[in-house]
Amino acid sequence: MVLRQINPVRDGEEKATHGGVVAAGGSSVLHRDLAHDFLPLKEGRGNHLVLDDGRKIFDASGGAAVGCLGWGNERVAQAVMKQMLAMPYCATIYYTTKVQEELCRFLVDSTNGKMSRAYIVNSGSEAMEAAVKLARQYFLELSPPQCQRTRFISRKQSYHGITLGALAVGGHQFRREKFKPLLMDNVTRISPCNRYRGKKPGETDEAYIVRLAEELDQAFQAVGPETVCAFVAEPIVGAALGCVPALPGYFKAMHAVCKKYGALLIFDEVMCGMGRSGTLHAWEQENVVPDIQTIGKCLGGGYQPVAGLLVNRRVVDVLMKGSSAFIHGHTYQGHPAGCAAALEVQRIIKEENLLRNVRAMGGLLSRRLKERLGQHPNVGDIRGRGLFWGIEFVADKATKEPFPVHEHVAMAIAERGLKPEYGIGVYPGGGSADDCIRGDHIIISPAFNVSADEIEWIVETVGRLIEDYFVDLL
Numbered sequence: 414m415v416l417r418q419i420n421p422v423r424d425g426e427e428k429a430t431h432g433g434v435v436a437a438g439g440s441s442v443l444h445r446d447l448a449h450d451f452l453p454l455k456e457g458r459g460n461h462l463v464l465d466d467g468r469k470i471f472d473a474s475g476g477a478a479v480g481c482l483g484w485g486n487e488r489v490a491q492a493v494m495k496q497m498l499a500m501p502y503c504a505t506i507y508y509t510t511k512v513q514e515e516l517c518r519f520l521v522d523s524t525n526g527k528m529s530r531a532y533i534v535n536s537g538s539e540a541m542e543a544a545v546k547l548a549r550q551y552f553l554e555l556s557p558p559q560c561q562r563t564r565f566i567s568r569k570q571s572y573h574g575i576t577l578g579a580l581a582v583g584g585h586q587f588r589r590e591k592f593k594p595l596l597m598d599n600v601t602r603i604s605p606c607n608r609y610r611g612k613k614p615g616e617t618d619e620a621y622i623v624r625l626a627e628e629l630d631q632a633f634q635a636v637g638p639e640t641v642c643a644f645v646a647e648p649i650v651g652a653a654l655g656c657v658p659a660l661p662g663y664f665k666a667m668h669a670v671c672k673k674y675g676a677l678l679i680f681d682e683v684m685c686g687m688g689r690s691g692t693l694h695a696w697e698q699e700n701v702v703p704d705i706q707t708i709g710k711c712l713g714g715g716y717q718p719v720a721g722l723l724v725n726r727r728v729v730d731v732l733m734k735g736s737s738a739f740i741h742g743h744t745y746q747g748h749p750a751g752c753a754a755a756l757e758v759q760r761i762i763k764e765e766n767l768l769r770n771v772r773a774m775g776g777l778l779s780r781r782l783k784e785r786l787g788q789h790p791n792v793g794d795i796r797g798r799g800l801f802w803g804i805e806f807v808a809d810k811a812t813k814e815p816f817p818v819h820e821h822v823a824m825a826i827a828e829r830g831l832k833p834e835y836g837i838g839v840y841p842g843g844g845s846a847d848d849c850i851r852g853d854h855i856i857i858s859p860a861f862n863v864s865a866d867e868i869e870w871i872v873e874t875v876g877r878l879i880e881d882y883f884v885d886l887l
């Protein structure tokens with residue numbers, strides 16, 4: 414994560430204090446921001462976070478769009494505890510566990526046969542690293558092998574994780590900047606599909622999609638189509654843009670270009686997947702099935718660090734006929750406690766039909782946010798799907814001019830939200846000094862069991878927060 418995103422102190426403004434803080438300077442933790450004060454988190458109850466001093470904060474973003482059941486779920490905690498007592502670790506070189514097998518079966522079945530195997534790791538970044546390596550290995554094991562395929566095409570303003578391989582395919586300028594000399598340089602970045610920022614005045618959706626597909630085609634041509642392993646994209650761009658879904662038909666057009674050149678399609682659903690968008694997999698709404706898919710956050714809902722890959726038959730069959738091994742592995746992959754948490758979270762989502770609530774409450778959230786904030790002069794765009802909504806801020810609504818990056822507007826708003834008079838947690842992002850889009854945004858992504866009353870409270874509180882912030886700013 415970005416140091417300066419964590420400390421949004423604006424020029425001349427007093428440093429934010431939320432009360433009851435732990436000074437990072439006096440801590441033994443190598444905190445993300447060594448100069449910042451951190452809130453001492455005691456417990457989570459439902460959708461509320463409780464600090465050491467008893468103060469409550471409504472978690473309207475599930476942290477980083479992670480919490481999908483809220484906090485303190487007994488069933489998930491019991492499932493993890495049971496597994497820890499039975500067997501807390503699995504050396505996956507020799508063994509498997511029932512819980513890993515059941516989780517992977519659940520995940521594969523959830524795709525109606527579109528995907529054929531699942532692979533469980535501990536974080537979204539690990540999942541992306543594995544996806545990149547698997548794509549490469551697929552081409553090495555094709556018959557005949559296509560060893561020249563070493564390149565990737567991804568999109569500007571995308572975030573695929575913080576480790577070196579994931580940073581290399583990602584397009585989050587700020588997070589990459591200082592580490593560029595360490596990153597593989599075999600990645601071409603093209604424009605994302607961003608209706609608000611990318612579409613030209615008067616351009617139809619269809620023409621915009623054709624233009625973006627041509628850009629992808631040209632990217633293939635520029636590097637040599639026979640050298641590309643995969644096109645990598647988030648179906649709904651999360652941290653880098655703030656919940657920007659592609660236009661209907663966009664991924665079909667992009668997939669057609671990948672097919673034309675024999676490249677794989679990798680969807681990063683770490684943030685937008687596992688129900689967040691209203692369907693278990695965001696690609697279900699695109700009608701486009703990827704070859705490899707990464708999942709994370711809402712897989713385990715924050716109860717354990719757990720993420721994974723879903724892989725289709727095309728890729729699995731090649732490995733089966735080839736080396737029959739994925740040359741990759743982590744000590745803690747397929748971790749039984751992570752699998753137990755994920756399996757229980759997914760069972761609860763299914764049993765309680767929570768995706769229906771995601772769609773219903775998502776509709777309400779979208780409507781109410783637009784009513785409450787749509788006309789605000791500093792709100793440029795409100796977009797998203799399911800319970801995954803972004804609000805983008807602009808200095809000038811007519812020209813869409815963003816705020817200067819150094820003002821850290823989104824972080825300042827999010828930090829202000831934590832103060833007692835609001836008591837709300839939202840997730841800030843943007844502000845990356847990229848070559849095109851740098852809009853500040855906040856993400857609202859509450860738990861899947863959020864109620865209509867809670868949605869009304871979120872909208873009212875976020876409305877007040879944004880209004881107050883810009884009154885003070887301008």
Ligand code: PLP
Nearest residue numbers: 536537538572573574651683684
């Ligand atoms: N991919 C996307 C789309 C993400 O949003 C993130 C994290 O925010 C990652 C990958 C990396 O996941 P993690 O932070 O679990 O490593």
